Amino acid sequence: MKLERAVVLSQEELYENTYLMWLSSPRVAKSASPGRFLMIHCGDADEPLLPRPMSFHRFRDSQSERQFAILYDVRGRGTAWLSTRKPGDGLTNFGPLGRGYATNPDAQNLLLVGGGLGMAALIALADQAIVAGKSITLLQGARTAVKLYPTDLLPPEVEALSATDDGSAGHHGYVTDLIPQHLSWADQIFACGPTPMFAAMANVIREARSRKPAQALLEERMGCGTGICYGCAVFTRKGVRLVCKDGPRFELRQVFS
Numbered sequence: 001m002k003l004e005r006a007v008v009l010s011q012e013e014l015y016e017n018t019y020l021m022w023l024s025s026p027r028v029a030k031s032a033s034p035g036r037f038l039m040i041h042c043g044d045a046d047e048p049l050l051p052r053p054m055s056f057h058r059f060r061d062s063q064s065e066r067q068f069a070i071l072y073d074v075r076g077r078g079t080a081w082l083s084t085r086k087p088g089d090g091l092t093n094f095g096p097l098g099r100g101y102a103t104n105p106d107a108q109n110l111l112l113v114g115g116g117l118g119m120a121a122l123i124a125l126a127d128q129a130i131v132a133g134k135s136i137t138l139l140q141g142a143r144t145a146v147k148l149y150p151t152d153l154l155p156p157e158v159e160a161l162s163a164t165d166d167g168s169a170g171h172h173g174y175v176t177d178l179i180p181q182h183l184s185w186a187d188q189i190f191a192c193g194p195t196p197m198f199a200a201m202a203n204v205i206r207e208a209r210s211r212k213p214a215q216a217l218l219e220e221r222m223g224c225g226t227g228i229c230y231g232c233a234v235f236t237r238k239g240v241r242l243v244c245k246d247g248p249r250f251e252l253r254q255v256f257s
């Protein structure tokens with residue numbers, strides 16, 4: 001996999017501890033799509049050694065070039081370093097990697113379910129689907145109101161509902177509580193979030209005796225991102241699979257049954 005240099009176009013703290021960074025890396029952007037990811041070296045020298053996986057958050061065409069954004073939380077030293085980058089700085093990266101979301105051309109009503117920073121990967125899908133004339137309902141869950149993705153940044157056609165664990169905005173409870181009332185409407189479901197959210201989703205869908213197709217983007221710690229180190233192996237109904245190469249998109253019921 002060829003290393004690329006991305007140039008930071010802008011960087012802002014969009015909401016509490018969550019940063020939006022626009023990047024120019026034309027060769028990576030060219031074949032990037034919602035649900036795929038890139039690996040970014042997050043340090044000045046070899047520390048930390050391993051690159052960090054980041055989803056493609058949004059795309060735009062600017063100055064006859066396709067650009068993309070990442071949305072990230074500062075969690076540890078790699079993302080802390082990333083948050084100090086300024087416009088004009090360079091980032092070593094490679095990608096795009098993995099298998100992203102696959103929208104069925106016949107599916108008109110798409111239900112998107114995001115938990116926490118799972119929103120990072122869902123917005124590009126919402127943007128793309130709106131342009132394709134689909135109807136989108138987006139359910140997002142967060143710990144508390146300040147950790148919700150700002151809905152005024154969504155395409156206006158998206159119907160957005162929120163849930164917070166502490167009840168400070170939207171439904172008081174988990175985002176998965178909102179799924180049953182949209183199940184019969186949805187032709188296809190797309191999710192990104194923490195593992196417990198996927199497990200709860202699988203339960204909700206099973207209890208509703210629904211067979212609606214649902215795709216989940218799994219998050220595992222990654223070493224290489226390219227199928228070499230086996231650091232991201234997960235058990236599925238079809239055996240062991242690598243999140244970086246076979247995923248990160250999996251059928252929900254293939255992993256959470």
Ligand SMILES: Cc1cc2nc3c(=O)[nH]c(=O)nc-3n(C[C@H](O)[C@H](O)[C@H](O)COP(=O)(O)OP(=O)(O)OC[C@H]3O[C@@H](n4cnc5c(N)ncnc54)[C@H](O)[C@@H]3O)c2cc1C
Pocket residue numbers: 037048052053054055056070071072073074075076077078079080117120121218219220221222248
């Ligand atoms: C396919 C994929 C796409 C991702 N997309 C995004 C994204 O768009 N935005 C974003 O903010 N993050 C994303 N992540 C997670 C991101 O890669 C980690 O947050 C990042 O590597 C943390 O690096 P760090 O050096 O700051 O933290 P570290 O010092 O490496 O770790 C700090 C803490 O974060 C936890 N952590 C680190 N990596 C992961 C992980 N992969 N999953 C769960 N917990 C982890 C560690 O256990 C530790 O508690 C993605 C991960 C994957 C696998």
Ligand code: FES
Pocket residue numbers: 221222223224225226227228229230231232233242243244245
């Ligand atoms: S991260 Fe190395 S095999 Fe997936």
